[in-house]
Amino acid sequence: MSISGHDATGTAARYLGFAAEARGRSAQYEELAIAVAGDPSALRFLGSLPAAKRQPNLLFAAATYLLGEAPELDPLRRLIDDRGGELARTIMTRRTQTNEPARCATLLPALAQLPQPLALIEIGASAGLTLLPDRYSYDYGDRQLTGTDPGAPVFACRTLGPVPLPARVPDVSWRAGLDLNPLDVMDDDDVRWLECLLWPGEAGRPERLAAAIETARRNPPRVHRGDLLTDLPALAAAAPPGATLVVYHSAVLAYVPAEQRGRVAAAIRALNARWLSNEGPDVLTGIAVPDRHDEKFVLVRDGTRAVAFTDAHGTWIDWLA
Secondary structure, three states: OOOOHHHHHHHHHHHHHHHHHHOOOOHHHHHHHHHHHOOHHHHHHHHOOOHHHOOHHHHHHHHHHHHOOOOOHHHHHHHHHHHHHHHHHHHHHOOOOOOOHHHHHHHHHHHHOOOOOEEEEEEOOOOOHHHOOOOOEEEOOOOEEOOOOOOOOEEEOEEEOOOOOOOOOOOEEEEEEEEOOOOOOOOHHHHHHHHHOOOOOOOOHHHHHHHHHHHHHHOOOOEEEOOHHHHHHHHHHOOOOOOEEEEEEEOOHHHOOHHHHHHHHHHHHOOOOEEEEEEOOOOOOOOOOOOOOOOOEEEEEOOOEEEEEEOOOOOEEEEOO
């Protein structure tokens, strides 16, 4: 596959957009993304891949996996020149499955508002680390909540606006995940891939991930292999009848082709379930979202109402009045 000038321009723009996202979080990846956007060799390599596999997160994680450390431009160029086939195979067989457990801190207020107990289904669950909101503990500044696993990490989350903080963590009686390629917290190679998906320079994230993995190993979540359009109804039918069924996802629909997102929404709406979506502001259509925080996530309830802006990595939540 060759890359046209139009495709190269689009890929370069994608990497410049990623650089803007990385600004203030990872100086190394900001610099690398800008460099890739202007590097003909890197753009030719990316052009040999399907469009869906040209993601900056995926390229950088695959390079980290093969090099043993987060790349800079020169090592990435050498990897492309010397081991390009191996790099392409790694990209083709892997997915961007960043499993940021601290997102539970921004999901928790919305979960706690629902009738308890809860039966949770997370779509795009990766290794299931965000299937454990009741296991973790939380520090919201003037409110601390203790989870059910005393060894679990404490997630700090700054609150803005009238966040409805609960008095305790939600009561979860059943949980299951659904993913095209589930990762297993008991598998060292899967754990290594999760580590490779982290961005260099982000203080605290490696430690958070390691602690959440240990929590999940003590409380293994069930993540089923399957497609949300075809396998979600059967999984939902397995939920216990006495619990509020909640289907939720975070940073997942951006990886679903835009033309299929309406089908996803219809599949979820067809269930007797509550729905929480924590995605970029342009992912769900037909949602009235105030024109601010465009680069962040918006928490939407039942596919109709935006209730909060959230940090992509769970460090703050801005509740809407």
